[in-house]
Amino acid sequence: MISEWAYPRPEGLYIAPLDAYIDPVRPVARALITHGHADHARAGHGQVIATSQTLDIMGLRYGTDFTENAIALDYGQMRSEGAVQITMASAGHVLGSAQIVIDYQGKRLIAAGDYKRKYDPTVTPFEVVPCDVFITEATFGLPVFTHPDPMAEIEKLQNTRALFPHRSCFIGAYALGKAQRVISLLRLSGYDAPIYIHGALRALCDYYETQAVALGTLLPLPEKPRGGANKELAGQIIIGPPSAIGSPWANRLPDPIICFASGWMQVKARARQRSVEVPLILSDHADWTDILQTIEDVNPSEVWVTHGNEEALLYHLAKQGRDAKALAMVGFERAEGDEG
Amino acid sequence: MKAFATMLENLVFSPGRNAKLAHLVAWLRSNSGDSRGFGVAAVTGDLSLPHVKGKMIRDLAASASDETLFALSYDFVGDLAETVSLLWPQDHSHNDTDFALGDIVRQIQGATRKEAEAIMRFHLDRLDQTQRWALLKLATGGLRVGVSARLMRIALAQAFDQKVEDIEEIWPLLSPPYEPLFDWLEGRAMRPKSEGKAVFKPLMLANPLEEADRQKLALSDYQIEWKWDGARVQLVSAEEGVRLFSRSGDDISAAFPEMVIDPSFKGVLDGELLAGTPASLGSFNDLQQRLNRKKPSGKFITENPVFIRCYDILMQGGQDCRHLPLQQRRVMLETLMGTIDDERLDLSEMIAADRWEALDEMRTNCRANSLIEGVMLKQKSSTYQLGRIKGQWYKWKRNPFYADLVIMYAQRGHGKRSSKYSDFTFGAWQDTEDGRVIVPVGKAYSGFTDAELQKLDKFVRDHTIAKFGPVREVEQKLVIEAAFDSIHHSSRHKSGVAMRFPRFHAIRWDKDPEEADTLDSLRRLIS
Structure with missing residues (x-):
């Protein structure tokens, strides 16, 4: 059961075998960062694992001393820590944005962070990686959101x-x-x-x-x-x-x-x-159609839904027969005026 | 449909009149045919599709989406037509066809209720989201894009380089899709004729009287009347019937059915609509009650009578008298009014003053009558022309009232002013059970210079104590001297008073808010 080794704590999503958090909201010893937006990437962690572009962006925003130990892990690269493998896959959200892929005990978890599928000349397109648990955002998790060309x-x-x-x-x-x-x-x-x-x-x-x-x-x-x-x-x-x-x-x-x-x-x-x-109408997040399409493409056995309008998405996924649950995360409630 | 939908969306987001006008002109110039004509009607609220009702939209909604998802979406979007347009499953195989708005309107107009729904579904399947929204809005008549018929006529005049007065004059003859209008505007036919028709004649307007004007005008050349504080109207009685028009040329007959019963003469009268009867005048507020009802009941009309105080005659019988001098028109008007025994009409009396000082005194003293807002001076030799002609007609308003009031709230303006806090709510002191508090009494957004606005904006930013969406509440410490034309009782305002045309007169940076005026002192100004 992945939920036995990956679960939310007040600091953020905790990955037990790494003793690390994904996008923690307060300073921790080890952080895995999906991308450079301020609500995901904060200063003051002991160690940060992220793509080199995300590390550069954090350096620009917080100064180069934002962490004691920065470890770059770029798209396609794999890092092994004991029985755990960490891989970065592009998320198509902003420059350097990554889905964090964790393989452990024969199961794979993906924390997609923020992602999108629409055309964006400034980023590497979203990469579809099959997995067991897919953690999706739901910023635009209502069927009214179908972003135009x-x-x-x-x-x-x-x-x-x-x-x-x-x-x-x-x-x-x-x-x-x-x-x-x-x-x-x-x-x-x-x-x-x-x-x-x-x-x-x-x-x-x-x-x-x-x-x-x-x-x-x-x-x-x-x-x-x-x-x-x-x-x-x-x-x-x-x-x-x-x-x-x-x-x-x-x-x-x-x-x-x-x-x-x-x-x-x-x-x-x-x-x-x-x-x-x-x-x-220009968004760096997946719209309703693309969230559903992505879940179909990735085809996980379980979907965890975080920050955004999760109610409609959970309802719809359940109706489709998918195993889906809300991942109650602190610090990610998104007001409408916020980044979108 | 695409061009119409884009134009409509642009209108929704345009902050001001000029931007709306530019979008309308561009659209009018780049379109043709029925679609343009019906589009004009849709925007001004003159298009009726009686078969499409709110119920049909709710039925369509039910098939647009799952019920739970629809409810969650509607809750977020807040507008039924927009929610349906967003949720309607788009069929991308039809994408490249552009359906003509005119064809869609004609199809729906010629259909039964049941067919109308099928036609709506057919088009919703084929249109893109913006067009679906435009179609649903148009069909339910809830456009609310802030374009009056008057603004549309100005846009038509600009788009086709014609005088707006020439369009105004024939407007009432026309109905959607206005083919004869466009045939004329685009040079395919003569302007439609208005003889025998009850149509609006464009109004002559007055300029404010300046100090300098008084030096050079000979008072004896002018006919002087009170300036009545009602609503300017035009009563037209022609072969085809009787109609009442507002100042902007809108047909308001339906709101005043008692005024359009044959008044036993044919012609066109210019006058002021006032509440009450000639023997017993009502207040401006009473008139407001009537103006707010588009279709009043018989009982409401009996309880809230109105009449027209006539001051000019534009047509008598079939004869146009606008080219005659005012002096002569006045004689015709007096003669006509002498033959009419009708409570609904009376004559605006002339007042005599041989010296400016005497007239100034009358103007000042007229404050006692809240329905008189000053005096009118009209050159006796003036013919009746369109618009504000220099040197012909003047309005000399009585001096405004002033009060020292405290700024309470501020809101950002629009357009050029969107980065500035430029709309202000101010209040006066009132004694309550909880002690002495400031209660809001009015709003103003004019009367200050650009430099003063900079300072006001800074004041708001530095003294904000709370934010409510776009509104900021500020510390109650800045006093302004507000000017206003009059003040009335109002049950719609919490303070119980309503000001007419409040504006900034001076900003009293020096004044202690404790010394601002009280609600009681404002109430005493009510006449």
């Missing part, structure tokens, strides 16, 4: 920009992953003008470039004039963290078309609550 969302944005050539265009996107994905999709659509980025995005965009993800010319915003907007930003695209639009920083943007790139934008009321003019 990402390029169609970019087209929607460009159509609105064409209608308002004198307005600036602000795209709210999370600093790790979403921002670089939006930039890549814009480049892919043929947009090759410089893109202005908020200071909070700089380090991660530069890092993506070093990892062979070409983002084109990214400029810092010009010096802020007193009190008013920067006229030279009219007609330009500016990308920043979503919260920036509500801050005085946004005063420099001339009459901005406010866009927000997130899976939550699929529900109109959510977009309206945030006064979003162009909701870009």
Whole structure:
């Protein structure tokens, strides 16, 4: 029984034969980290095992002393510790994101972390690995979430920009992953003008470039004039963290078309609550269809569902005859405004 | 259907009038035929598909998804049509066909109730999610995209480079899908004729009277009347029947059925709709009660009478008199009113003042009557023209009231102001069982400069004590001097009072909130 050696503790999902936690929410002696988002990757663990890209990202965010002992384990590499094998498989969520594959006593557990199946030029696509227990996220675990073709969302944005050539265009996107994905999709659509980025995005965009993800010319915003907007930003695209639009920083943007790139934008009321003019339904998480497809592809004998809208997913999996249960994890309740 | 759905979605998310207008114009220009005409009607709420009811949508919902999943989804989405559109199983084999909105509307209009549901299912299977949402919204008539018929007419004028007045004038003659309108707008036919029809004539408007105007105007050239605080209306009596129009040209006959019974003359009158009777005026609030009811009952009408105080005549019999000078129109109006014995109509009296000082005094003293908000000055030689013509008609409002009030809540604005806290709720002191507290009395989002807005925004951010979604509660420490046109009793507001057109007059950074006005002192301003 896998549940005898892998189970939740207040710190996170505990893997007993490794005496380690997956994505622990508080400092522990040994941590296995799926990816660099702050709710999964925290500073202060004694030892961290993660992909080298995730380790780099943690170093950028927390400083290189975020752990005493960093161990890189890249996609396809295997690490044996006694009777346990640890393997990393790509998760397609953000740069460096991994499913952590644990083999022990002839059984295999996969903690997929956050993952997606939709097209993203900035990441290695999700790898299907068969297993006995598959731990899936359920951020978008409601059948209303079927994320559209990402390029169609970019087209929607460009159509609105064409209608308002004198307005600036602000795209709210999370600093790790979403921002670089939006930039890549814009480049892919043929947009090759410089893109202005908020200071909070700089380090991660530069890092993506070093990892062979070409983002084109990214400029810092010009010096802020007193009190008013920067006229030279009219007609330009500016990308920043979503919260920036509500801050005085946004005063420099001339009459901005406010866009927000997130899976939550699929529900109109959510977009309206945030006064979003162009909701870009772009998510780094699997939508309902892809969660179900992934479970079918991986075909585990047991599904554990964590953080998100697990109620609908558990109901549906049970109806399909799957053995599924909620994995009550602390620290992962996701508010709608959060990363999505 | 695709273009309509995209346009509709853009309207939903557009923060302001100008953005909505730009989307409408782009859509009007790039589309044609029935689909465009029915689309116009759908957006303005003039499209009726009586066979599609809420029950049908609930039946469709039941087949869109498992009951439990639907309930969980609906709970999250909060909108029935949107939930159905999101859950409807998409059949990707039909993806490339674009169905014309016009065809879908005609199919449903020509169908029985049962057939209508089958037609809806057929299209839901074939449309993408945005289009399914648009179809369900359109079919149930719940678009709520914030576009009035007036805004649509402005968009039509912009899209086809015509005067909005020319569209306004023939609008009431038309019905969806408006073929004669588009034939004219796109140069295939003459403008439809309006003779004999009860159609709206675009209104002449007044400019505010500035200090400088008073220096150069000769008072004797002007006809002076009270400025009544009601709702501007136009009563049209023609061969085909009688209609009442609002200031924006919307047909409001259904809301005032007692006004559209043949008034024994043919012509067009311009006037102010007021509550009560000429002998016993009601308040603006009374009028508001009537304006809020789209289809009032007979009893409600008897208990809440209204009448029109007429101040101009645009047509008499079949004769257009708009090209005649006001002086002459006034004589015609007085003559006509002399022949009419009707409680529903009376004449706006002229007032006499030979000096500006005298008029100013009358204007100031009119505060005693809450239904008079100032005086109107109309050049006696003015012909009746469209819009605000310089030098012809002026409004000289009485001075506003002022009160010192305390800022309590702030909300972020829209569009250009979306990064700023620019909508404010303020309150006055009231003694309660729990002691002296500040209760909200009004909201304002204008009257400050951009520089003042910067400071107000900073104040809100620095003094927030709680957040409720987009609203921030702030410490009760900043006093503003608010200006407002009048104040009334209101049962809908917790404070029991409602202000008309409250705005910022000054920000009193220096003032102690303890010295702000009380609710009692505001109540005393109610006339």
